[in-house]
Amino acid sequence: MRIALFATCIVDAMYPRTAQATVSILERLGHEVVFPAGQACCGQMHVNSGYLKEAVPVVANHVDAFDTEEYDVAVAPSGSCVASVKHQHPMVARSCGDTALETRAAAVGARTYELSELLVDVLGVTDAGAQLGSYFPHRVTYHPSCHGMRLLRLGDRQSRLLRTVAGIDLVDLPEADQCCGFGGTFSIKNADVSSAMLEDKAANIRTTGAELCTGGDASCLMHIGGGLSRQGSNVTTLHLAEILASTMGAPASVTGDVHVSTGKATR
Amino acid sequence: MSTFLGMPSLPVFGSGNLHAAESFPKAAHRELGNAQLRANLGHATHTIRDKRLQVVSELPDWEQLRDAGSAIKESVMARLPELLEQFEQNFTARGGVIHWARDASEANEIVAGLIRDTGETEVVKVKSMATQEIGLNEYLEEQGIAAFETDLAELIVQLDHDKPSHILVPAIHKNRTEIRDIFLREMPGADPELTDNPAVLAMAARAHLRRKFLTAKVAVSGANFALADSGTLAVVESEGNGRMCLTLPETLITVMGVEKLLPSWQDLEVFMQLLPRSSTGERMNPYTSLWTGVTEGDGPQNVHLVLLDNGRSAALADEMGRSALHCIRCSACMNVCPVYERTGGHAYGSTYPGPIGAILSPLLTGIESEENSSLPYASSLCGACYDACPVKINIPDILVHLRSVDVDSQRGKKKLPSQMDVGMSAASWALSSGKRLGLLERGLPLGRLAAGRDKKIKKLPGIAAGWTQSRDIPAPPAQSFRNWWAKERQGAEQHGGKTQDTTQNEETGA
Numbered sequence: 001m002r003i004a005l006f007a008t009c010i011v012d013a014m015y016p017r018t019a020q021a022t023v024s025i026l027e028r029l030g031h032e033v034v035f036p037a038g039q040a041c042c043g044q045m046h047v048n049s050g051y052l053k054e055a056v057p058v059v060a061n062h063v064d065a066f067d068t069e070e071y072d073v074a075v076a077p078s079g080s081c082v083a084s085v086k087h088q089h090p091m092v093a094r095s096c097g098d099t100a101l102e103t104r105a106a107a108v109g110a111r112t113y114e115l116s117e118l119l120v121d122v123l124g125v126t127d128a129g130a131q132l133g134s135y136f137p138h139r140v141t142y143h144p145s146c147h148g149m150r151l152l153r154l155g156d157r158q159s160r161l162l163r164t165v166a167g168i169d170l171v172d173l174p175e176a177d178q179c180c181g182f183g184g185t186f187s188i189k190n191a192d193v194s195s196a197m198l199e200d201k202a203a204n205i206r207t208t209g210a211e212l213c214t215g216g217d218a219s220c221l222m223h224i225g226g227g228l229s230r231q232g233s234n235v236t237t238l239h240l241a242e243i244l245a246s247t248m249g250a251p252a253s254v255t256g257d258v259h260v261s262t263g264k265a266t267r
Numbered sequence: 268m269s270t271f272l273g274m275p276s277l278p279v280f281g282s283g284n285l286h287a288a289e290s291f292p293k294a295a296h297r298e299l300g301n302a303q304l305r306a307n308l309g310h311a312t313h314t315i316r317d318k319r320l321q322v323v324s325e326l327p328d329w330e331q332l333r334d335a336g337s338a339i340k341e342s343v344m345a346r347l348p349e350l351l352e353q354f355e356q357n358f359t360a361r362g363g364v365i366h367w368a369r370d371a372s373e374a375n376e377i378v379a380g381l382i383r384d385t386g387e388t389e390v391v392k393v394k395s396m397a398t399q400e401i402g403l404n405e406y407l408e409e410q411g412i413a414a415f416e417t418d419l420a421e422l423i424v425q426l427d428h429d430k431p432s433h434i435l436v437p438a439i440h441k442n443r444t445e446i447r448d449i450f451l452r453e454m455p456g457a458d459p460e461l462t463d464n465p466a467v468l469a470m471a472a473r474a475h476l477r478r479k480f481l482t483a484k485v486a487v488s489g490a491n492f493a494l495a496d497s498g499t500l501a502v503v504e505s506e507g508n509g510r511m512c513l514t515l516p517e518t519l520i521t522v523m524g525v526e527k528l529l530p531s532w533q534d535l536e537v538f539m540q541l542l543p544r545s546s547t548g549e550r551m552n553p554y555t556s557l558w559t560g561v562t563e564g565d566g567p568q569n570v571h572l573v574l575l576d577n578g579r580s581a582a583l584a585d586e587m588g589r590s591a592l593h594c595i596r597c598s599a600c601m602n603v604c605p606v607y608e609r610t611g612g613h614a615y616g617s618t619y620p621g622p623i624g625a626i627l628s629p630l631l632t633g634i635e636s637e638e639n640s641s642l643p644y645a646s647s648l649c650g651a652c653y654d655a656c657p658v659k660i661n662i663p664d665i666l667v668h669l670r671s672v673d674v675d676s677q678r679g680k681k682k683l684p685s686q687m688d689v690g691m692s693a694a695s696w697a698l699s700s701g702k703r704l705g706l707l708e709r710g711l712p713l714g715r716l717a718a719g720r721d722k723k724i725k726k727l728p729g730i731a732a733g734w735t736q737s738r739d740i741p742a743p744p745a746q747s748f749r750n751w752w753a754k755e756r757q758g759a760e761q762h763g764g765k766t767q768d769t770t771q772n773e774e775t776g777a
Contacts, residue, residue, distance in 0.1 A: 007749065011748065014743055014744065019748040020751070036701075038701040038702075040697075041698035046691060049674070049691060050643075051695070054691050057696075058698045061699040146647070146650055146651075151650060181605065182647065183646070186646065186647045189292065190291070190645060191733030191736055193292075193295050196299055197606075198737060226734075226738030227737060227738045229738075
C-alpha cells in the first residue's frame with residue numbers, strides 16, 4: 001500500500017523523530033511511504049481560536065497537498081489533527097462558501113487515518129512485538145488524548161498496541177480520560193486554568209512510578225512534558241510511534257529530558 | 268430566520284443575571300486561589316460523575332434515548348410558535364393565566380404585580396433557574412416582598428447572601444462545616460448546639476421551612492417541562508419542598524423559559540429517563556409534580572405562568588447555536604468539565620455556569636462585551652461535555668462557532684490588531700504553504716540557541732508568556748522532518764538508494 005504521511009506542523013518542526021518513527025513502522029510492514037511536500041498544517045489552531053477566515057488558506061493548502069491519486073491512504077501521528085481534517089475541514093470550506101473545496105476536503109478526510117487506527121483497522125497489526133519488532137523495556141504510562149478518544153473514538157487501539165510491545169511495563173494512569181489542559185491557545189488564553197489541569201495530570205503521572213508518559217498527540221505530550229520538566233521531574237514524555245518503532249537493535253532511549261534522543265539503549 | 272413571537276428580525280438580547288461582570292480568565296484566577304473551593308468541587312463533581320456513569324450504563328438504550336431527546340427538542344425549536352399557542356390555549360382553558368415577558372425586567376414586574384394583587388409580602392419559592400436568571404428575588408426585595416428559597420441548597424446559599432455556583436447543586440462550593448456556621452449565623456431560631464452532621468442540618472432546615480410552608484399564601488416556581496397537548500406544567504425535584512410550594516399556597520406563579528416546551532405527554536417519557544440519570548445520578552427522581560390549570564377545592568386556585576423570552580429568540584436565530592436551547596438544566600456537562608471543576612461556577616459570572624453557560628450566556632445576551640466574549644474560550648475543547656449531554660448539545664462546536672463570531676465582531680473595530688490577531692495572520696501565511704514552512708523551519712537552530720545548555724526554553728515573550736508560567740518548551744531539533752526527508756529520502760532516491768531504518772538515523776533531533 002502507498003501511504004501518505006501527514007507529519008502535522010508540530011511533529012514536523014518540533015518532533016521529527018515521531019514522523020521518522022511513523023515512516024519506519026509503515027516500511028517495516030512493507031508499505032511505501034510518500035510525503036506530499038506541499039503539506040503544512042491542519043489549521044486547527046486557527047479554527048479553534050475563532051480565526052475561521054485565516055483557517056481557509058491553511059485548509060485549502062492541506063486539501064491541495066493531499067487531494068491526489070498518488071497514495072491510497074493518509075496517516076498522521078496525531079488524533080487531534082486527524083479529527084480536524086475529518087471534522088473541521090469541510091466546515092471551514094462551507095464557511096467560505098466553497099462547495100468544491102468542501103467536497104474535496106471530505107474526500108481527503110475520508111481516507112485520512114490516525115496512526116493506531118491505520119495500524120489496527122487497516123494494516124491488521126495485533127501484536128506490535130511480533131509484527132513490528134517493537135521492544136521498549138521501560139515502565140510507561142499512557143494518556144489518551146481527548147480528540148482521539150472523543151472525536152475519533154479510537155477506543156483502546158493505542159493502548160492495545162502498546163500492551164503488545166515486547167519488554168514494556170505499561171501501568172494505568174489514574175483519571176486517564178481527563179484533559180491535560182493543553183487545548184491549543186487555551187493554554188495561553190486561560191493559562192491559569194490550564195496550569196491547574198496540568199498540575200493534576202502531572203501528579204497522576206507521578207503516582208504511577210512510570211519513567212515516561214506516552215500518547216498519540218505530540219501537542220498534549222509537549223504540554224505534559226513541559227510541565228513535568230518545569231516541576232523538575234525525571235519523568236518524560238514520548239510519542240507512541242517512537243515506542244512502536246523502538247527495537248532491540250535500534251532502541252529509543254529515554255534521556256530523562258523533555259527530549260528523547262535516539263541512540264544506544266540506556267540499559 | 269423568520270420573525271418569532273412578533274419580535275423584530277434583529278436579535279433582542281436578554282438581561283438579568285446572565286452577564287459576566289469580569290472576564291473569565293480574571294475571575295478564574297481569583298477562584299483558583301480558593302483551595303477549599305477546589306477541594307469541595309473536586310470531591311462533589313467526582314461523586315456525581317461516577318454515580319451518573321453507573322446509572323447510565325444500566326440502560327442499554329441510553330444512546331437512543333439521547334438521540335430521541337435531541338430529536339424532540341429539535342422539533343420543538345422548529346415549531347415553537349405553534350406549540351406555544353397550543354400550550355396557551357390548553358393552559359388557559361383549564362383556568363390558568365398566561366403572561367408573556369420579553370426580558371428580565373418585564374418578567375419581574377409581572378410577578379411582583381401578581382404578588383401585590385394578593386396583598387401578601389412573603390412568598391415561598393421552589394428552586395428555579397429562570398427566576399435566578401431574571402434576578403427575581405433581588406427585585407422582589409426592592410419591592411418590599413420577601414422570597415424564601417425552600418430547596419435546601421438554595422436556602423443555604425440565600426442565607427449566606429451568596430450566589431449559587433452550580434445548576435443542580437447550588438451550594439456545591441460549601442462543605443458541611445461551612446453550612447452549619449451559616450445556619451447558626453443566619454437561621455432564626457437555630458439550635459446553638461447544631462452539629463455538622465448532614466441529618467441534623469437537614470432537620471434544622473426542615474423545621475425552619477415547615478413554618479414557611481404552612482403560612483405562605485403565594486408560591487413562585489420554575490418548570491422543567493411544559494406539555495403543549497394538555498397545558499400541563501412539570502417540576503422535577505428531590506426533596507419534596509417543591510411539592511409543598513406547588514400544592515399548599517393559594518396562588519402559584521410559575522416563570523418558565525419558552526424553550527421548556529414539549530409537544531406531548533409521550534415525549535415526557537424520554538426526558539423523565541434522561542434528566543434524573545444525568546443530573547443526580549438517580550434512576551428516578553423522588554418527586555415529579557404535574558399540574559394542569561386549576562382544580563376546584565384542591566391546590567392553588569390562582570395559577571399563573573410567565574413565559575419568558577429573555578434572549579431565547581436571539582439564540583434561536585443563531586443557526587449554529589440554537590441547539591443550546593435544548594438544554595434541560597441537568598448539569599451533567601459541568602460535572603465532567605475539567606475547567607468547571609477547578610474554577611467553580613462563580614467564575615462564569617452567569618446563572619448558567621460551566622460548558623453550557625459558556626455558550627448559553629453569550630447566546631442569550633450577546634457576545635459584544637469583553638466579559639461575555641471571554642466565555643467561549645473558557646474550554647480546552649476536550650469534548651467531555653458533549654459526551655455527557657443527555658440531549659446531545661454539541662457544546663465544543665458551538666464554542667468554536669461563538670469564538671469565530673467574537674473574532675469576526677472585532678474585525679476592523681480595533682485601532683491596533685491584538686497580538687493574537689497578528690500571530691494568527693502570520694501563522695496563516697506560514698502554514699498555508701509547505702515551501703514557506705520548510706524555509707521557516709531552517710531557522711529552528713535559532714530556537715536551540717535560545718534554549719541554552721539545558722535545552723529548555725523557560726520564558727516566552729508577549730501573550731505566549733502564559734505558557735511558560737508553568738511549562739518549559741523543549742529546544743527545537745536541529746532539522747525539521749520535512750527538511751530531513753528532502754535531504755535523506757528524496758536526495759537519496761535521486762542518488763539511487765534509500766537510507767536505512769529511519770530510527771537509526773542520527774542526524775536529526777536533539
